[in-house]
Amino acid sequence: MRFWWLLLLLLATFSVDAQTEEAPQPLPAPPGFESWQAVLDQARGTTIYWYVWGGSEAINAFIDTFYGEPLLEEYGITLERVPVVDTVDVVNLILSEQSADIIDTGGVVDLIWINGENFATLKQADMLYQDWAETIPNSVLVNWEDPAIAYDFGVPVEGDESPWSSAQLHFIYDSARMSEDQLPSNYDELTVWIEQNPGRFTYIAPGPGAFQGTRFVKQVLYHVSGGYEQWVGPWNPTLYAEWAPRLWDYLNVWETNLWRGGETYPATENELLQLFANGEVDFALTQATSGAETYISQGLIPETSRAFTLTEYAIGDYNYVAIPRNATNKAAALIVANLLLRPDRQAGHILPESGFGLGYAISLDRVNEEDRALLEASLAQLGETAADPAALAAAFAPDLAPESQSVIEQDWEANVLR
Amino acid sequence: MKYFRWIALTLMIIALILPLITFLLKAFARGWFFPQIIPRTWSLAAWERLFSPQSDLLPALLNSGIIALTVTGVALAIGFPAARVLGIGHFPGKRWILLVLLAPALVPPLAVSMGLSTQFLRLGLSGTWIGVSIAHLIPVLPYVILTLSGLFARYDLRYEEQARSLGAGSWAIFRRITLPMLWPGVIAAGLFAFLISWSQYLLTFLIGGGRVITLPILLFASTSGGDNAVIAALSLVMIAPALLVLIFASRSLEQGTIR
Numbered sequence: 001m002r003f004w005w006l007l008l009l010l011l012a013t014f015s016v017d018a019q020t021e022e023a024p025q026p027l028p029a030p031p032g033f034e035s036w037q038a039v040l041d042q043a044r045g046t047t048i049y050w051y052v053w054g055g056s057e058a059i060n061a062f063i064d065t066f067y068g069e070p071l072l073e074e075y076g077i078t079l080e081r082v083p084v085v086d087t088v089d090v091v092n093l094i095l096s097e098q099s100a101d102i103i104d105t106g107g108v109v110d111l112i113w114i115n116g117e118n119f120a121t122l123k124q125a126d127m128l129y130q131d132w133a134e135t136i137p138n139s140v141l142v143n144w145e146d147p148a149i150a151y152d153f154g155v156p157v158e159g160d161e162s163p164w165s166s167a168q169l170h171f172i173y174d175s176a177r178m179s180e181d182q183l184p185s186n187y188d189e190l191t192v193w194i195e196q197n198p199g200r201f202t203y204i205a206p207g208p209g210a211f212q213g214t215r216f217v218k219q220v221l222y223h224v225s226g227g228y229e230q231w232v233g234p235w236n237p238t239l240y241a242e243w244a245p246r247l248w249d250y251l252n253v254w255e256t257n258l259w260r261g262g263e264t265y266p267a268t269e270n271e272l273l274q275l276f277a278n279g280e281v282d283f284a285l286t287q288a289t290s291g292a293e294t295y296i297s298q299g300l301i302p303e304t305s306r307a308f309t310l311t312e313y314a315i316g317d318y319n320y321v322a323i324p325r326n327a328t329n330k331a332a333a334l335i336v337a338n339l340l341l342r343p344d345r346q347a348g349h350i351l352p353e354s355g356f357g358l359g360y361a362i363s364l365d366r367v368n369e370e371d372r373a374l375l376e377a378s379l380a381q382l383g384e385t386a387a388d389p390a391a392l393a394a395a396f397a398p399d400l401a402p403e404s405q406s407v408i409e410q411d412w413e414a415n416v417l418r
Numbered sequence: 419m420k421y422f423r424w425i426a427l428t429l430m431i432i433a434l435i436l437p438l439i440t441f442l443l444k445a446f447a448r449g450w451f452f453p454q455i456i457p458r459t460w461s462l463a464a465w466e467r468l469f470s471p472q473s474d475l476l477p478a479l480l481n482s483g484i485i486a487l488t489v490t491g492v493a494l495a496i497g498f499p500a501a502r503v504l505g506i507g508h509f510p511g512k513r514w515i516l517l518v519l520l521a522p523a524l525v526p527p528l529a530v531s532m533g534l535s536t537q538f539l540r541l542g543l544s545g546t547w548i549g550v551s552i553a554h555l556i557p558v559l560p561y562v563i564l565t566l567s568g569l570f571a572r573y574d575l576r577y578e579e580q581a582r583s584l585g586a587g588s589w590a591i592f593r594r595i596t597l598p599m600l601w602p603g604v605i606a607a608g609l610f611a612f613l614i615s616w617s618q619y620l621l622t623f624l625i626g627g628g629r630v631i632t633l634p635i636l637l638f639a640s641t642s643g644g645d646n647a648v649i650a651a652l653s654l655v656m657i658a659p660a661l662l663v664l665i666f667a668s669r670s671l672e673q674g675t676i677r
Contacts, residue, residue: 049628049629051628053639053642054636054639054640054642054643055639055640055641055642055643055644055645056640056643056644056645057464057467057468057640057643057645057648058645061467061470061472064472065472082628082629082631083474083631083635083636083639083640084623084628084639085619085623085638085639085641085642086642089620089623089624090628092532092535092624093535093623093624093627093628096532096535096536096539096624097539099536100535100536100537100539100540101540102539108544108545108627108628108629109627109628268644269644270643270644273644274644277449277451277452278451278452279451279452279453280452298645299447299448299449299459299461299463299647300449300644300645300646301449302449302451303449
């Protein structure tokens with residue numbers, strides 16, 4: 001709240017004294033609105049329908065209180081969270097509204113938690129409210145120059161969705177079963193580890209609904225091909241054709257020593273977590289900045305679980321919220337998107353209590369001293385169950401272009417699973 | 419023969435009860451890992467969450483109940499006369515009519531649902547419990563009609579003629595002859611209707627547009643995650659009314675049987 005007033009004040013100073021060069025550029029008003037104040041006025045006393053993946057009661061409860069309460073108290077907005085099994089259901093809902101000629105307003109969905117393919121589908125169908133994400137006040141805290149934010153699975157964001165948090169794929173182990181110095185630190189060491197510990201490692205089968213598995217295979221592809229730099233940019237089928245055989249060879253060398261001899265693989269993140277929790281395998285995968293704690297606090301894995309990362313190629317990305325073109329309550333949706341980026345909310349969502357514990361979407365360099373201290377304190381609070389944030393940052397790699405997704409999934413099935 | 423019946427009964431009880439016991443254990447367990455046979459730590463956390471004031475559970479239960487009961491009532495009202503004609507009557511094109519009626523049960527649900535969703539949006543029925551109830555009738559009716567028409571095929575119309583010759587009016591015949599004779603079938607058809615509506619997810623989501631939250635919407639959403647305690651607790655809540663209906667129905671089945 002304080003930050004928000006500060007920003008208003010800055011904006012006010014700017015309009016009074018146009019010569020002040022240090023004042024930031026005033027943000028344009030969101031499309032269809034006169035000013036941010038108009039957004040606030042229009043949203044007061046309304047209800048927003050926010051469609052969110054509902055697979056975790058912890059996340060559900062967190063959203064209802066951590067965002068629902070300030071929305072009601074500070075902005076007079078009632079939050080109705082709609083739980084969904086899979087975001088693609090919401091995409092279908094919006095597309096059927098489109099075919100019923102509900103195009104510019106009158107839709108049931110005001111805001112969606114989204115990324116990747118679903119974003120691409122709605123963008124392609126021209127069913128997104130456009131050019132708004134860089135107009136909300138807190139968007140100045142986001143580093144839009146970072147390609148990992150400006151491109152969602154390679155699709156340019158172009159102000160059509162606003163980031164909420166970040167995720168980065170890394171590992172979980174059980175400190176009661178193995179010590180830190182027994183952990184592999186890169187892919188070659190992992191290969192040796194698998195050979196020495198037959199049946200104790202597996203990964204999630206790449207496939208629709210299990211993007212973590214696909215992502216893990218991409219990480220191995222980066223390793224096999226000697227780095228991610230050459231893969232940045234549009235999808236390069238020639239480069240892929242050159243390296244794919246080596247990738248499948250690499251994974252097939254592992255296979256006989258994997259869990260169940262690689263005859264079958266866990267199909268989802270949760271199946272892998274359960275194998276890990278029941279002691280069938282020694283590593284699980286996580287995307288959370290808060291590492292193992294997110295799952296420990298839900299009783300899903302043993303309390304002695306810890307997170308760690310290999311030194312290279314931990315693929316990271318951002319997740320976003322988007323507003324459908326036919327959203328009925330765009331004003332309130334803008335306010336929620338803005339609230340998600342507010343430093344005090346960001347400092348809260350990275351903690352395991354949120355149920356997801358994902359990383360920041362805002363940049364520490366762009367907030368004021370006070371907020372920076374707050375955000376750093378939250379990071380420090382993550383403690384020993386999380387991987388070292390510095391190690392994660394050092395191992396960061398961007399994702400491949402979206403075309404790679406289905407190609408890798410199909411080729412993996414043909415070359416590794418069979 | 420007697421032994422055989424007992425063995426069959428025991429096997430059925432095991433098949434029905436054993437999974438429920440696992441659910442019961444899971445719903446009250448926290449961090450239940452192999453090789454523990456019984457959970458080491460017990461917790462009411464899942465139940466507290468489900469029944470907290472913020473939870474959507476109670477409104478969802480109410481929605482599910484209202485919709486399933488409405489669907490059952492309407493499906494029987496439509497299905498009963500339809501089944502009578504289809505079961506007793508002989509007329510050209512009867513097979514085709516049956517096929518059309520059964521089509522919704524044979525075509526993949528997603529294909530039907532997407533088209534329905536657009537039509538319902540145009541009609542302004544989306545996002546309402548009435549719209550959802552009407553949509554549920556589509557998968558429900560084939561089962562109701564099929565169950566009842568099978569009964570009518572073996573129904574002896576001469577009972578009704580007898581009653582009429584003794585001076586009974588249409589209503590009296592229906593109430594005193596037709597209904598009591600077909601009662602077990604009506605109950606079975608009603609059960610089908612209730613349970614099919616009670617467990618609809620996709621239609622409810624697409625037609626309700628996320629504005630009509632029923633129990634399956636909550637349950638399916640949570641099964642896409644990994645919180646076993648909450649999934650188990652929700653499943654128990656989901657099964658409970660179905661079990662109650664089943665027990666109630668089986669009792670009235672016994673009473674209704676003409677011996």
